[in-house]
Structure formats: C-alpha cells, structure tokens
Amino acid sequence: MTKSSIEDLAARIDELEERVDALETDTQQLEETVEAQAQTIASQREALTQYETRADDLEAKLDAASDHRKHLQQRLYAVESADTPTDESNTRRSPLQQLIRLPSQALSKLTANQERARFIAKDIREYATNVPAGFALDSSTIRTVLHAKEGRTPHTQTVSRVMDFLDDLGKAGVKIVKRRGTKRVIFTEHAVSELAATTTSTGGSGITDVVMGWR
Known part of the structure; x- marks a missing residue:
C-alpha cells in the first residue's frame, strides 16, 4: 500500500470518526429531548388525572345537591297534600x-x-x-x-x-x-x-x- 493510499485511508477514518461523534451527539440530544417530553407528558397526564378526579367529585356533589333539593321538594309536596x-x-x-x-x-x-x-x-x-x-x-x-x-x-x-x-x-x-x-x-x-x-x-x-x- 502506497503512502498516498495510507493517507487517504487515515483521512477517511478521521472523517468517519467525526461523523460518529456527530451522530453520538445528535443521539444524546434526541434522548434528552425524548426524556424531557416524556416527563412533560407524565406531568400532563398526572394533571389530567387530577382534573378528571376533581370533575368527578364536583359532578358527584352536584348530583347529591340535586337529589337533596328534589327530596325537599317531594317532602313539601307530601306535606301540602297530606289531606288529599x-x-x-x-x-x-x-x-x-x-x-x-x-x-x-x-x-x-x-x-x-x-x-x-x-x-x-x-x-x-x-x-x-x-x-x-x-x-x-x-x-x-x-x-x-x-x-x-x-x-x-x-x-x-x-x-x-x-x-x-x-x-x-x-x-x-x-x-x-x-x-x-x-x-x-x-x-x-x-x-x-x-x-x-x-x-x-x-x-x-x-x-x-x-x-x-x-x-
């Protein structure tokens, strides 16, 4: 192998190593981005669960309040019509x-x-x-x-x-x-x-x- 061929091969190896380094850097950045997005999604999912739980609680309280109001109305109707x-x-x-x-x-x-x-x-x-x-x-x-x-x-x-x-x-x-x-x-x-x-x-x-x- 000639000296020129060896130099070309060394240059290609250097170029490939630089590309590998660049790819590793990109991969690390992507992994960090994915991890950050995963944390964001997990946080949003937790917040959504909390909102859903709160909505369920409010809905249950609304149903209870509505039931109580109608029970009172029914008692009132019963009292008013007791002699009927x-x-x-x-x-x-x-x-x-x-x-x-x-x-x-x-x-x-x-x-x-x-x-x-x-x-x-x-x-x-x-x-x-x-x-x-x-x-x-x-x-x-x-x-x-x-x-x-x-x-x-x-x-x-x-x-x-x-x-x-x-x-x-x-x-x-x-x-x-x-x-x-x-x-x-x-x-x-x-x-x-x-x-x-x-x-x-x-x-x-x-x-x-x-x-x-x-x-």
Whole structure:
C-alpha cells in the first residue's frame, strides 16, 4: 500500500470518526429531548388525572345537591297534600311499582337516581338473571345498563345509590346481598311478576302519594 493510499485511508477514518461523534451527539440530544417530553407528558397526564378526579367529585356533589333539593321538594309536596285522599288500589302496590306507574308530568320531580331506579325496574326481566332466590341484578349489570342509557359510565356511588333505591322501594320483595365481593340486588319471583305486570298510568297517583309510601 502506497503512502498516498495510507493517507487517504487515515483521512477517511478521521472523517468517519467525526461523523460518529456527530451522530453520538445528535443521539444524546434526541434522548434528552425524548426524556424531557416524556416527563412533560407524565406531568400532563398526572394533571389530567387530577382534573378528571376533581370533575368527578364536583359532578358527584352536584348530583347529591340535586337529589337533596328534589327530596325537599317531594317532602313539601307530601306535606301540602297530606289531606288529599289516595287511591287505595295504588297503596297496595310497593313503592317501586308506584314509581313505575307515575304519570309523565310527575317524572320531572324525581331525583336522577330515582329515575335511574325506575328505568331499571320497568324492564327488570330484561336485565336481571334468574337465580334460585328469584332474579339477581349485580352492580356491573346496572353500570352497563346505565352506560347504555346515558352514554357514559356512572360513578360507583351512583350505582350504589340506585341499588339502595331498588332495595328501599321494593320493600319485602327486594334485598341487597354481597357475595364474593360483589353486591347484588335480589328480587323475588313475585316482585318481578308484579313489576312486569305494572304499566305506566296516565291517570295514576302523583308524586306525593309515592313519596308518602316511601317514608
């Protein structure tokens, strides 16, 4: 190999080493940029999670405030109509049946969770699963039904409140049980038959009569 060839080879090696150094510098800068962006994204994700949590809390408080206001309205209607004669045939029904029979003009006086409980009770056979004790409706199913109804996943507190309403308004025909960490609302065969036979009445009792039955 001639001296000229050796010098050319050395020059190429120097050039390649410079390119390698430049690439290493670029790579380091890119890694630093990626790391900085990753930290920014992580920070933004954490902030977003905090905002979502706060929004959920505010929404839950708003629902609670709305429920409280409507409960007060219902109590007021009950007091104002305490001397109004009630339909004897209606008083023989469970509050949950009476809830289903409410005329359309009375529905606006229901709280959001009362309306959700009514929605589920109207088609209980469609949603509940047949079990030895009657029919069972678990929290996951209620969450799925409400998501389909409202287009968003309900809060755990909302699902629990709806289950409580079904239990309270169903009286002896409904109870809540917890097995293997899962809450279920159990309806007796008779309760489901009664609910299935109940139809919305345009001339039934108003919200006052139903509220009086809940107390």
